[in-house]
Amino acid sequence: MAVDLNILIGGEAGQGVQSIGLILSKVFTRGGYHVFTDQDYESRIRGGHSFCRVRIKDTQVQAISESVDLLVALNRESVDLHEKEVVSTGLIIAENDKYAGGDNKKIFVLPMSELAKNKAGNPLTANSVALGALMAITGYELELLQNVFKDHFKDNHVLQQNITAAVEGYTYTKNNVKSSFHHQVHAREDTHKIVMDGNEAVALGALAAGCKFVSAYPMTPSTPVIEYMASKENEMGLAVIQAEDEISAINMTIGAAFAGVRSMTATSGGGFCLMVEGFGLAGMTETPIVIAYGQRPGPAIGLPTRMEQGDLQFVLRASHGEFPRAVFAPGTIEEAFWLTVKAFNMAEKYQIPVVILYDHYLADSYNTVNRFDMTTVTIDRGLILGSDELNSIKDYKRHKITPNGVSPRAFPLAGEPLVVTDSDEHNEAGHMIEDAETRTLMMQKRMRKLFSLRQDIQPPKLYGPKNAGSTLIGWGSTFGPLKEAIDLLHHENISVNMVHYSEIWPFYKETMVDIMAHSQHTFTVENNFTGQFADLIAQETGNLVSGRIVKYDGRPFSPEYIVREFNKMGG
Amino acid sequence: MEDKSIYTGIQPAWCPGCGNFGILQAVQRAFAELKIKPSRVLMVSGIGQSGKLPHYLKANVFNELHGRPIPAAIGAKIANRELVVIAVSGDGDGYGEGGNHWIHAMRRNHDITYLVHNNQIYGLTKGQASPSSDLGFVTKTTPDGAPLPINPIAVAISCEASFVARSFAGDVDHLSAMIKLGISHKGFALIDILQPCVTFNHKNTYSWYRERVYKLEDGGQYNPDDKMAAFSKSQEWGDRIPIGVIYRKVRPVYEDLLPALKNGPLTRQKLDPLPVDRFLNEFA
Incomplete structure (x- = not known):
C-alpha cells in the first residue's frame, strides 16, 4: 500500500x-x-x-x-x-x-x-x-x-x-x-537524504557560493538565515554583523561588496522598505549584492509569522529610477539552495542587486531532499581585474562603457589605480557629472546589461502534457501544492498542465506566449489579493489570463484548495 | 613639508572661501605626513558639500547616499582591513540623516575615522537649519528660530567613542594634526570640524570662530582620558569653544572580535563550496 x-x-x-x-x-x-x-x-x-x-x-x-x-x-x-x-x-x-x-x-x-x-x-x-x-x-x-x-x-x-x-x-x-x-x-x-527548511537551504547556498560578509537586522521569517551563517563564521571565514537597522545592513553589504567580497543581507518586507534606498544605490554604483527576502503578509507589520506572496510587484519596481536587477523565487528547498548560488553569480557577473524572493511557507517548511552535490557548485565572479592587469592600466575607470554594459571591476588596493564610484550620476571614472550626454550614455550602459542577463535566465518549468485545455500558472513557493493539484486533476481526467516560474525577472516571455496561444484557459495561482504575477504576464506578453486564483488569509495553498478553486472557475 | 600633489584630485566646485578648502588641505597634509599612498585610502562620503571632498583628493572613493557613509565604510573595512577607511559627512548627513549609524558605530567601535564638516547649516540645499544650528538660528525653514542643537561631542562621549576630537577648518595645522591622530587611532575616531559657510551662515563665520576657539593642548592641564572632565568640556559652547582631543579611551575594536579576520583580509580568502558538504550531515 x-x-x-x-x-x-x-x-x-x-x-x-x-x-x-x-x-x-x-x-x-x-x-x-x-x-x-x-x-x-x-x-x-x-x-x-x-x-x-x-x-x-x-x-x-x-x-x-x-x-x-x-x-x-x-x-x-x-x-x-x-x-x-x-x-x-x-x-x-x-x-x-x-x-x-x-x-x-x-x-x-x-x-x-x-x-x-x-x-x-x-x-x-x-x-x-x-x-x-x-x-x-x-x-x-x-x-x-x-x-x-x-x-x-x-x-x-x-x-x-x-x-x-x-x-x-x-x-x-x-x-x-x-x-x-x-x-x-x-x-x-x-x-x-537530508531534511531542511528553506531558510537553511538559502544559508547553505550562500555559504557554498563563497559569501564572506553578511549584515542584517533580524526579521521573521528570514532571521534563521543569518543565525545559521553566523554559526559558521569560523569554519567558512565569513563575517556576520547585526546592524542597527536595515538601512545600515544594506549599506554595509554594499560597502563590503565594493571592497571586494561576496556580500548579502536578509530581511522581510518591512525591512526591505527601509532598504529600498540602498537597493537603488547598488543599481547606480553597479555593486553586486544579494538580498534574501522572506515575504510575510503586509502592509506594515502585517501578520509577522505567516505566509503571503504580496511583494512581487514591489520588488520588481523597488527604488526610484531605473536599473537592471534580477529576482529569483525558489519553488522548492533544492531551488532555494541552487538559486542562491546563482544569485551570487548573476550579481557579480552583471554587477547588479539580486533578490531571492521566498516566503514564510518555504522558509519554515521542512522537506526531504537529496544531498546537494558541492562539487557541482560553480562560482563565477565575472570580470574582475587582478593586480597585474590593473597596474598595467594607467587610467582605470570603474564604470567604463563597454558593448554589453559590464565594466571590468577592480577593488580598492588590488593595485595602484584608484576605484571611484558615486551615488550621483557619474562618468566612466566614477566622478559626478551633470551633462545630458554622459547621463544618456551611462543609462544605456547600465540598462544594456539586461540583454545579456536575459540569456542566463532559465525558462519556467512545465509539468503535465505540453498541450492541455487549461494551464495553472504559479511562481515561488506554490510549486509543491500546484504540482500535486495537477496530479489530483489528472485523476479526475481533466486536461490540465502547469507552468511554474522560479526565475522571475528578467521575465522569460517565450514560454508564456506559447502557453497562452495553446491553452484554452489560463489561471494564475498566487498568495496575494490582486494576482500580481498575472499583472506581470500582462505587462510582458500583452495577454490577460482567464482567471486569478488568489489567497490572502496568511495561510499557504493546499493542493485540495487549488482543485476546488479551479473547479469553481470552470477550468 | 611633504609633497601633497599626489593627493590632488579634480577641480573643486565649492564657493570661494568655503571652509571645505581648509579641510581638503588638512586631509592632504595628513596623508602626506603619514605617508599613506592614495591607493590605500578609501574615502566614503555622504551627500552635501562635504560629500564632494573625496573627489577633490586622490583616493579610492565611494560617494554614498545622504547619511549613509558610515555603514558602507564599516562594510569595506571589515572586507579589507588593510584599507585606511575614512567616512566623511556634514552635520546634516552625519548628525541628522545618519544619526543612528553614527551612534551605533561609536558603540561598536569600528576601526574607521569619521570627519564631520560641521557648518551648522545646510549648504547644498541653500541655507536651511541643520541639527547643529545654534538655538534660535533663523532660516527659511526655521522662521521661529532653530531648536536646541545636538551636542555631537557629548553624544560621542556617552557612546564611548574611543577617540573624540574637535578642530577648526580655519586652522589647517591643528586640523591636520587631529586627522593624523584620528587615522592613527585604533578604533572609531570622530573629528567634528567647525567649518564656516561663507554663503549661508552669516553668524558662525571665520572671525566668530577665531574669537572663540582655544586649544586644549595649550596649558598642558587637560586630560582627555578623564571621562567626566571630557563631559564637562563638551558642555562649553559660546564665548569659548575648546578644540583638540576631548576624549579617548582604549577599548576593544569591533574588527578584532571577528574570527574570520584573523587570517587576513576577507578579500584574500578563498571561495570554496566543498567545506559546506560536511554541514549537510547536520540535516540527516
Missing part, C-alpha cells in the same frame, strides 16, 4: 511543537521516506496556538494535505481546532477523552504529563512521550527516534530523560491502544 500519512501536532508556543515537527521529519527521512512539514505559529513566545503538519510518503512530497490521520493534541485547544480535519479512520492522541466535542471514540488517551513528570522526571518531556506513542501507533521503529534524539539533545541528562519519556509513551501505547491503526509504516532502507 502506498504510504501517505498525515500527522498534525498542536499545542501552545513553548510546548515544543516545532521540535516535534523537526524530529519526526528526521525520523521518517532516516527510514527512507519523504517528508514535508509545515509550521503554523503565532507571533509570541509562550501561549497561543501553534501546530505543525508532518506528511510522510514513500514518493516525493512537496505539499501538505488537508486531511489528518493522526492528531497529537498537546492541549485541549488543539482538539477543538483540528478535530474536524481528522479522517474517519484517524486517531487523536490527547490527555483526556473529554476533550473531543463530538466523536470521542477517536481519542486515544495518553497521560503525557503524568508519564513525563513521574517516569521521565521532567514535565518538559511530554512531547517526547507523544513521539514514543506515535512510533507505537504507526508501527515505526522506536530505535530511529532514539537515534535522532541523540543528535538533537546535546545535554546527556536531558537526552536520557527524553529517551525514557519516549520509551514510556511507546510502551504505554502498545499496552493500551485498542485496535491496530490503519496506517502502519515500517522503516525502509536509509537513502541518505
Whole structure:
C-alpha cells in the first residue's frame, strides 16, 4: 500500500511543537521516506496556538494535505481546532477523552504529563512521550527516534530523560491502544537524504557560493538565515554583523561588496522598505549584492509569522529610477539552495542587486531532499581585474562603457589605480557629472546589461502534457501544492498542465506566449489579493489570463484548495 | 613639508572661501605626513558639500547616499582591513540623516575615522537649519528660530567613542594634526570640524570662530582620558569653544572580535563550496 500519512501536532508556543515537527521529519527521512512539514505559529513566545503538519510518503512530497490521520493534541485547544480535519479512520492522541466535542471514540488517551513528570522526571518531556506513542501507533521503529534524539539533545541528562519519556509513551501505547491503526509504516532502507527548511537551504547556498560578509537586522521569517551563517563564521571565514537597522545592513553589504567580497543581507518586507534606498544605490554604483527576502503578509507589520506572496510587484519596481536587477523565487528547498548560488553569480557577473524572493511557507517548511552535490557548485565572479592587469592600466575607470554594459571591476588596493564610484550620476571614472550626454550614455550602459542577463535566465518549468485545455500558472513557493493539484486533476481526467516560474525577472516571455496561444484557459495561482504575477504576464506578453486564483488569509495553498478553486472557475 | 600633489584630485566646485578648502588641505597634509599612498585610502562620503571632498583628493572613493557613509565604510573595512577607511559627512548627513549609524558605530567601535564638516547649516540645499544650528538660528525653514542643537561631542562621549576630537577648518595645522591622530587611532575616531559657510551662515563665520576657539593642548592641564572632565568640556559652547582631543579611551575594536579576520583580509580568502558538504550531515 502506498504510504501517505498525515500527522498534525498542536499545542501552545513553548510546548515544543516545532521540535516535534523537526524530529519526526528526521525520523521518517532516516527510514527512507519523504517528508514535508509545515509550521503554523503565532507571533509570541509562550501561549497561543501553534501546530505543525508532518506528511510522510514513500514518493516525493512537496505539499501538505488537508486531511489528518493522526492528531497529537498537546492541549485541549488543539482538539477543538483540528478535530474536524481528522479522517474517519484517524486517531487523536490527547490527555483526556473529554476533550473531543463530538466523536470521542477517536481519542486515544495518553497521560503525557503524568508519564513525563513521574517516569521521565521532567514535565518538559511530554512531547517526547507523544513521539514514543506515535512510533507505537504507526508501527515505526522506536530505535530511529532514539537515534535522532541523540543528535538533537546535546545535554546527556536531558537526552536520557527524553529517551525514557519516549520509551514510556511507546510502551504505554502498545499496552493500551485498542485496535491496530490503519496506517502502519515500517522503516525502509536509509537513502541518505537530508531534511531542511528553506531558510537553511538559502544559508547553505550562500555559504557554498563563497559569501564572506553578511549584515542584517533580524526579521521573521528570514532571521534563521543569518543565525545559521553566523554559526559558521569560523569554519567558512565569513563575517556576520547585526546592524542597527536595515538601512545600515544594506549599506554595509554594499560597502563590503565594493571592497571586494561576496556580500548579502536578509530581511522581510518591512525591512526591505527601509532598504529600498540602498537597493537603488547598488543599481547606480553597479555593486553586486544579494538580498534574501522572506515575504510575510503586509502592509506594515502585517501578520509577522505567516505566509503571503504580496511583494512581487514591489520588488520588481523597488527604488526610484531605473536599473537592471534580477529576482529569483525558489519553488522548492533544492531551488532555494541552487538559486542562491546563482544569485551570487548573476550579481557579480552583471554587477547588479539580486533578490531571492521566498516566503514564510518555504522558509519554515521542512522537506526531504537529496544531498546537494558541492562539487557541482560553480562560482563565477565575472570580470574582475587582478593586480597585474590593473597596474598595467594607467587610467582605470570603474564604470567604463563597454558593448554589453559590464565594466571590468577592480577593488580598492588590488593595485595602484584608484576605484571611484558615486551615488550621483557619474562618468566612466566614477566622478559626478551633470551633462545630458554622459547621463544618456551611462543609462544605456547600465540598462544594456539586461540583454545579456536575459540569456542566463532559465525558462519556467512545465509539468503535465505540453498541450492541455487549461494551464495553472504559479511562481515561488506554490510549486509543491500546484504540482500535486495537477496530479489530483489528472485523476479526475481533466486536461490540465502547469507552468511554474522560479526565475522571475528578467521575465522569460517565450514560454508564456506559447502557453497562452495553446491553452484554452489560463489561471494564475498566487498568495496575494490582486494576482500580481498575472499583472506581470500582462505587462510582458500583452495577454490577460482567464482567471486569478488568489489567497490572502496568511495561510499557504493546499493542493485540495487549488482543485476546488479551479473547479469553481470552470477550468 | 611633504609633497601633497599626489593627493590632488579634480577641480573643486565649492564657493570661494568655503571652509571645505581648509579641510581638503588638512586631509592632504595628513596623508602626506603619514605617508599613506592614495591607493590605500578609501574615502566614503555622504551627500552635501562635504560629500564632494573625496573627489577633490586622490583616493579610492565611494560617494554614498545622504547619511549613509558610515555603514558602507564599516562594510569595506571589515572586507579589507588593510584599507585606511575614512567616512566623511556634514552635520546634516552625519548628525541628522545618519544619526543612528553614527551612534551605533561609536558603540561598536569600528576601526574607521569619521570627519564631520560641521557648518551648522545646510549648504547644498541653500541655507536651511541643520541639527547643529545654534538655538534660535533663523532660516527659511526655521522662521521661529532653530531648536536646541545636538551636542555631537557629548553624544560621542556617552557612546564611548574611543577617540573624540574637535578642530577648526580655519586652522589647517591643528586640523591636520587631529586627522593624523584620528587615522592613527585604533578604533572609531570622530573629528567634528567647525567649518564656516561663507554663503549661508552669516553668524558662525571665520572671525566668530577665531574669537572663540582655544586649544586644549595649550596649558598642558587637560586630560582627555578623564571621562567626566571630557563631559564637562563638551558642555562649553559660546564665548569659548575648546578644540583638540576631548576624549579617548582604549577599548576593544569591533574588527578584532571577528574570527574570520584573523587570517587576513576577507578579500584574500578563498571561495570554496566543498567545506559546506560536511554541514549537510547536520540535516540527516
